[in-house]
Structures are given as C-alpha cells and as structure tokens.
Amino acid sequence: MRRLSLRFAAFGYLLVILLGPLAMLFWRIWAEGLGKAWSALIDADTVHAFKLTLEVASIAVPLNTIFGIVVGLAVVRRRFPGKGVVNAFVDLPLALSPVVVGLSLFLLFGRTGWFGPWFTAHGIQVLFALPAIVLVTVFVSVPYVAREVIPTLRELGEEQEQAAHTLGASGWQAFWRITLPSIRWAVIYGVVVTTARCLGEYGAVAVVSGSISGRTETATLRVQDYYENLDQAGAYGVALMLGLIAIVVLVLMTAFRPKDGAVR
Amino acid sequence: MITATHVSKRFGDFVALDDVSIEVATGSLTALLGPSGSGKSTLLRIIAGLERPDAGEIVLAGEAATSVPPQERGVGFVFQHYAAFKHMTVRDNIGFALKIRKRPRAEIRARVDELIELVQLRGFGHRFPAQLSGGQRQRMALARALAAEPKVLLLDEPFGALDARVRTELRTWLRRLHEETHTTTVFVTHDQEEAMEVADNVVVMNRGRVEQAASPRVLYDTPANAFVMSFVGRANRFGESWVRPHDLEVTLEPNGSTREVQIDRLVHVGHEVRAELTRDDGEPVSLQLTRDEAERLELQPGQIVYVRPVRQTVF
Numbered sequence: 001m002r003r004l005s006l007r008f009a010a011f012g013y014l015l016v017i018l019l020g021p022l023a024m025l026f027w028r029i030w031a032e033g034l035g036k037a038w039s040a041l042i043d044a045d046t047v048h049a050f051k052l053t054l055e056v057a058s059i060a061v062p063l064n065t066i067f068g069i070v071v072g073l074a075v076v077r078r079r080f081p082g083k084g085v086v087n088a089f090v091d092l093p094l095a096l097s098p099v100v101v102g103l104s105l106f107l108l109f110g111r112t113g114w115f116g117p118w119f120t121a122h123g124i125q126v127l128f129a130l131p132a133i134v135l136v137t138v139f140v141s142v143p144y145v146a147r148e149v150i151p152t153l154r155e156l157g158e159e160q161e162q163a164a165h166t167l168g169a170s171g172w173q174a175f176w177r178i179t180l181p182s183i184r185w186a187v188i189y190g191v192v193v194t195t196a197r198c199l200g201e202y203g204a205v206a207v208v209s210g211s212i213s214g215r216t217e218t219a220t221l222r223v224q225d226y227y228e229n230l231d232q233a234g235a236y237g238v239a240l241m242l243g244l245i246a247i248v249v250l251v252l253m254t255a256f257r258p259k260d261g262a263v264r
Numbered sequence: 265m266i267t268a269t270h271v272s273k274r275f276g277d278f279v280a281l282d283d284v285s286i287e288v289a290t291g292s293l294t295a296l297l298g299p300s301g302s303g304k305s306t307l308l309r310i311i312a313g314l315e316r317p318d319a320g321e322i323v324l325a326g327e328a329a330t331s332v333p334p335q336e337r338g339v340g341f342v343f344q345h346y347a348a349f350k351h352m353t354v355r356d357n358i359g360f361a362l363k364i365r366k367r368p369r370a371e372i373r374a375r376v377d378e379l380i381e382l383v384q385l386r387g388f389g390h391r392f393p394a395q396l397s398g399g400q401r402q403r404m405a406l407a408r409a410l411a412a413e414p415k416v417l418l419l420d421e422p423f424g425a426l427d428a429r430v431r432t433e434l435r436t437w438l439r440r441l442h443e444e445t446h447t448t449t450v451f452v453t454h455d456q457e458e459a460m461e462v463a464d465n466v467v468v469m470n471r472g473r474v475e476q477a478a479s480p481r482v483l484y485d486t487p488a489n490a491f492v493m494s495f496v497g498r499a500n501r502f503g504e505s506w507v508r509p510h511d512l513e514v515t516l517e518p519n520g521s522t523r524e525v526q527i528d529r530l531v532h533v534g535h536e537v538r539a540e541l542t543r544d545d546g547e548p549v550s551l552q553l554t555r556d557e558a559e560r561l562e563l564q565p566g567q568i569v570y571v572r573p574v575r576q577t578v579f
Contacts, residue, residue, distance in 0.1 A: 159347035162314050163405075165334040166341035167361035168412060177360075181351045 022243050029236045037237030040226060045214040046238055049222035052133070056218065057198040060137045064194050068145025069187065073179075075146075076153040090146045098140050102207025105136055128210035133218065136204035141197040145190035152186035153179075189256045196249040200242070265290045266311060266416060266448065271320030273306055280306040281317070282472040288465070290325075291446045293439070295459035298469035299495070304452045305420055307469070311450065312341045312418050325415050337416075340409030340447075344421040346401040348393035354380070354404050355389040361412035379407040382441070399430040406438075410447070419451035423458065435462050456496050460484070468492050490579050500549045505576040509538070509552035512571045514561060522570035525549055530558070530565055539563065541571070 029037045040046060074080070075087050093101070109116045109126040119126050126132050160182065164174040180187075202220040209216040217225060219242055226234035266288040273281040281303045288294045296304040309315040311322055313334035322329045329337055349357050356363075358379050362372045380389055383403040393401055402422060409417060422438070423431040439462050442449055453459050459466045460480040467477040468491075475495075476488040487493040490506065499506045502523070515522060525541040537558040541549040551571065563569065 159343050159345065160349055162334070163341065163343060163347035163349070163408075164360070164364075166312055166314070166337075166339055167408065168335045168364045169360075170335055173364060177364075178349060 025236055025240050025243060029233065029240060032233040032236065036233035037240065040231065040234030040237040041241060043234075045217065046219075046222055046234075048214050049217045049219045049238075050241070052130075052217070053199055053219040056130075056133050056137050057195055059134050060141055060198045061191060061194050063138055064141050065145050065187065065191055067142065068147075068149055068190055068194075069180075069183075071146045072149035072153050072183075073175075075150055077158065087150075090143050093140050093142050098136070098201065098203035098205075099207060101136050101139050102204040105132060105204075105208050127208055128212070128216055130216070132208040133205050133216065136208055137198050137201050140201055140204055141194045144193040144197060145187065148186040148190035148193070149183055152183045156182050185256055189253065192249060192252045192256060196246065196253075199245060199249075265323075265325065266450065267321075267323040268307065268311065269321045269323075271307065271310060271317045271322070273303075273310065273315065273317050279472050281310070284320070284469075284472070284474055286467055286474060286477060288448060288450055290448050292464050293442045293449045293462065294451075294465045294467060295463035296450060296452045296467050296469060297454070297456060297459040297496070299454060301471070302469040303472040304454075304467075304469045308418050308420055308450060308452050311416070312339050313337050314341070338412075338414050340412070340414035340417045342402070342405050342409050342417070342419040342422050344424045346393070346398075346405045346425075348401050348405060350393050353390050353392055354385060354396070357393070357404055358407045358411055360408060365412065375411060379411060382410075383407040397430075398426050399434060402426065402434065403437075406441075410445070415448065417447045417449040419449070421452050421454070424453075431458075438462060460496070466496075468495060470495070487577070493577060493579070498550050501547075502573060502576065505573065505578045507573040507576045509550045511573060511575040512549075512551050513574050514551065514553065514557070514563075515570045515572070516561060518570045519572075522572045525569060525571055527563060527565050527567045527569065530563060537563075541569075 071086065071090055075083060075090075106127065107113050109119060109132065111117070111120070116126070124131070126135075156179075160178050161174045164178045165171075169177065200220060201218075202224075205218055206221060206224075209218065209221065211217050211221045211225065213222075213225060219238060223235050223238045223242070226232075226238060267286070269285045271281050271284045272279075284303065284307060286307070296307060298304045306315060310317050311324075313329070313332060317330065320330075324337060324339070334341075349360065352360070355376050359372045359376045362375060367375075376389075380386055383406055385400060385403060385407070388396065388400065388404075393404070396404065402425075406419075406422075419438075423434050426434065435458060438449075438451075451462070460483075464479065465477065466480055466483055468475045468483065470491050476483060476492045478488075483492060483496050487496060493499045493506045498509050500509065500512070501507075518524065524544045527539055527541055529540040531538045531540075532555070535555050537553055537555055539551040539553070539558075541551055543549055549571065561569070
C-alpha cells in the first residue's frame with residue numbers, strides 16, 4: 001500500500017513538474033493555430049537559430065567527450081599533484097550559474113579584458129560571435145561525460161588493462177581494445193546528457209551572444225525573442241520543437257542508462 | 265631462469281619487499297609462499313613489470329628486465345580474479361595476445377583451437393566470461409596467458425577465489441600442464457598445502473623477506489627457522505624446541521620425560537586422527553596419529569594423557 005502511494009507521489013510530481021508544462025504547450029499551440037507555429041518554425045531566422053545550435057553542439061560535444069575521458073582516466077588511473085583540485089574543478093560548471101560564466105567571459109574578452117585587445121588587434125571577434133557561444137557552451141557542459149566515466153572506470157578497476165599489457169598491448173592498444181569498450185555505455189550516456197545540455201543552454205549564451213537574429217541567435221534565444229515580441233504562437237512553436245528534442249534525448253538516455261545492478 | 269637481486273619496494277610507510285633475492289630455474293615450477301602482507305604478490309608483479317622496484321634488478325632469461333615495460337617482457341600473467349576481458353568471447357580473450365602481435369588470422373584460429381582443447385573449454389568458445397563458472401574463467405585466463413608462448417608463466421593466487429573442490433582439480437591440472445609444456449612457472453599462494461603439493465621449489469616469504477627457498481621435502485624436514493617450521497606444516501612448541509604433531513608419542517601413564525595434556529577434540533580425517541590438546545600450562549598442542557593407535561589407546565575427549573617428543577628441532 002505504502003509502495004503504491006509512493007509510486008503515485010513520484011508519478012504525480014513528474015506529471016506536474018515535467019509533463020504538465022509540455023502538455024500546456026501543445027494545448028496552447030492548438031488554440032493559437034498550428035499554422036502560426038509552423039510558419040514560425042520555417043522562418044529563416046528560426047532555421048538559422050537551430051542550425052547555429054547544432055553547430056555549437058557539434059563542436060562542444062566532441063570536445064567535452066574527449067576531455068571527459070581524458071580527465072576520467074587521469075583522475076582514476078594516475079597519481080599527480082593537484083588531482084583533487086582537478087576533480088573538484090570538473091564540477092565547477094554545475095555549481096556556477098551560467099550567467100556568471102557569461103559575464104566572466106566578458107571580463108576576459110571584452111574591450112578592456114585580459115585577452116580582448118589581443119584578439120581585436122588580430123581581427124578575431126570573440127564576443128557576440130560564434131567563438132563566445134562555443135566557449136560558454138563548452139564550459140557549461142564540461143562535467144557530464146567525466147562524471148559518467150569516473151565511477152565506471154573506478155568500478156572497472158585496473159586488472160583488465162594490466163592483463164592486456166602482460167599480453168603485449170601498448171598503452172594505446174589497451175585503451176582502444178579494453179578500456180574504451182568497457183566504458184562505452186557510460187561514454188554514450190554522457191554524450192547524450194552533454195548534447196541535451198548544449199542544446200538547452202540559455203543564460204550564458206544570452207549574455208555573450210548578443211542575440212542577433214539570423215546571426216548569433218540560438219534556438220533557446222529564439223524562443224525568448226518571439227516571446228518578447230508578443231508572438232506567442234511563434235514562441236510556443238519553437239519551444240515545442242525544443243521539447244520534442246528533449247523527449248528524444250530522454251528516450252535515448254533511458255535506452256543507454258546502465259541498468260541498476262547490471263554490468264554491461 | 266628468473267633472477268631477482270636485492271629487490272626492495274615500499275608503499276608509503278609499508279615495506280613490501282626488503283632486499284629480496286631469488287632465483288628460479290628454467291623449466292621449474294616454483295611457489296612463492298607466505299602470509300598476507302609478506303610481499304609475495306609484489307615480488308611476482310615486479311617480475312611481470314606491473315610494479316617497479318625501488319631498488320634491485322630483475323633478469324629474465326638472461327636479459328636485464330628491470331626497466332622493460334610489461335608488454336615487452338614475454339611473460340604470461342594470471343590474476344586471482346581472472347581479469348577476463350568481459351566484452352570479449354572466450355575465443356577473443358584467448359586470441360588477444362596473438363591479435364596484438366598481428367599474426368595471420370588462420371594461425372590465430374589454429375592456436376586458439378589448440379588452447380581451448382588444452383584447457384578443456386571445447387564448446388565454450390563463443391560464450392562471454394559472465395557465462396562461465398569461476399574455474400572455467402580461470403582456465404580461460406590461463407589459456408590466454410599461454411597463447412603467445414611466454415618464456416615465463418606467473419600466477420597470482422590463481423586458485424584463491426575458487427571453491428575447495430575446483431581448487432584441488434586445478435592444482436593437479438596445473439601440475440600436469442607444467443609437465444607437458446615445461447614453461448618456467450611461478451605462482452603465489454598463502455596455502456602451504458597448495459605450495460607443497462604443486463611446486464618443485466618453494467620460496468617461503470615473511471614480512472618482505474625470504475625465509476627459506478628449498479624443495480617441499482627439505483622445507484618440511486629441515487626448516488631454516490621457527491617461522492618456516494610453524495608456517496609449513498603444523499608444529500608445537502616445547503620450550504626451546506619444536507615438535508611436529510606426528511612426532512609425539514602418547515602414553516596413558518606418565519613417566520619421567522612426559523607432559524600431561526587433556527584431549528579437547530578428536531577429528532577423524534580418513535585414516536588419520538587429529539587431536540587438539542591442552543597442556544597443563546594452558547598452551548594448545550596438536551597431535552596426529554593413526555586410527556589404529558587412537559583405537560588402541562581408546563582416546564576420548566576430556567581424557568588426560570601424556571605426551572613425549574620422539575623427534576624435535578631446536579633453532
């Protein structure tokens with residue numbers, strides 16, 4: 001009986017917090033008219049916003065995947081001074097508000113920032129352009145692959161790798177043939193979460209991108225753009241698209257999540 | 265031949281190996297025997313190159329190996345917990361060393377077939393390690409270690425994680441395998457019975473040092489010191505001298521040189537009877553006699569009897 005009511009409570013909570021708003025979104029689009037939402041979606045600036053978002057994700061996700069695996073291996077397999085600090089810093093983006101990340105980028109690359117003048121002198125625009133959007137997105141999505149990989153590597157232990165060495169495998173061969181296949185589910189799960197984080201990032205990008213429609217506006221910024229211009233149908237349309245992507249990500253996450261107690 | 269000379273290794277404050285030197289003859293089957301923390305596994309891992317010594321030299325088959333990485337040492341290593349590659353089938357596990365060496369596919373297939381036969385895993389080739397029993401996994405690990413024909417086979421407590429019956433089976437099997445291949449083999453164990461039963465040569469280790477290296481018979485009959493005496497086989501202490509449980513004579517009446525003991529427990533193991541006794545000063549004594557003797561004396565738990573050493577060792 002208690003287990004049943006617990007299940008209802010958990011389900012009810014999810015319903016109210018997650019599915020409720022998404023259902024409302026559907027309902028509002030239906031009420032406003034599908035046509036308006038559709039025309040917002042095929043608007044050239046919206047298409048550009050989604051393209052830009054994907055472009056940013058396609059840079060940030062591979063970078064953080066490699067970084068996550070390298071940091072995971074370093075933290076779990078090696079001993080080096082400052083290891084605890086590195087481990088803690090990986091979590092920094094989880095603790096820091098994205099707005100702060102955006103603002104600190106201003107301090108670095110702004111006109112009076114540390115690196116700003118050098119980049120300006122070399123004709124490279126960082127702020128209000130792709131580099132800044134990529135930088136903040138990479139920053140906010142740093143922890144996810146590493147956080148999946150680290151416990152999996154710990155649990156895996158070193159013996160299989162040592163066995164591979166005694167059988168003649170170099171460090172590189174042991175990594176590709178033993179380590180990576182053993183942690184592949186953790187990596188894939190981490191990649192899916194990282195992708196979701198990159199697609200959904202709003203705060204940091206809002207600060208550094210300048211939100212120029214058709215140029216530096218990402219999908220989440222596009223939603224806000226429509227909303228501020230009182231084009232509710234447009235805002236709901238783009239938001240729904242992001243919501244659908246979230247559902248696809250959710251399904252992928254469920255498919256790749258290591259089963260409780262099962263060794264994959 | 266494997267030689268380790270003046271090898272030392274510390275882990276923080278813990279001295280794992282303290283100036284250890286051993287020699288393992290080519291083609292021999294040697295056991296490193298000792299209690300936990302004696303340094304036996306560390307020594308084996310240093311021979312394999314999985315651990316670096318703080319000081320000392322390792323020579324494998326005439327070549328200095330101290331700074332050679334494990335992948336170039338030509339050793340086969342078997343871990344206590346198998347270290348099976350979980351994402352590979354039995355065949356892929358066994359063929360791993362050959363695949364790394366980029367041998368032709370037909371050759372790998374033939375060698376894997378041969379090894380599967382040798383370790384009696386026919387019909388299991390396409391299974392994954394998770395689908396095997398502990399004994400089967402360890403046999404797979406052995407086949408994997410033998411695939412590239414190592415000069416030296418090293419086994420770290422290879423039967424430690426297995427149940428008693430499988431352990432006995434695999435011991436006999438390892439002995440037979442060694443008689444067929446004559447690969448120089450070193451295995452680590454804390455089980456003196458296992459070491460005595462399987463090895464030609466036993467290196468007894470304690471607290472990071474070698475106490476004695478000799479054949480099982482020599483170890484048992486002429487132990488170098490009190491540690492070896494009490495670790496290899498059982499021994500009772502009578503003042504300054506040590507007595508094996510079967511070197512005690514039991515009488516029902518005291519005479520000048522006997523000591524009074526009380527029988528606590530009698531255990532019948534096949535033809536042998538083991539008795540746990542307590543001396544008049546409270547010290548435990550173990551006694552071993554044949555069933556015939558025990559019946560002749562009509563020994564009973566609780567009874568008071570008298571014992572006298574017939575052979576003893578003084579260090």
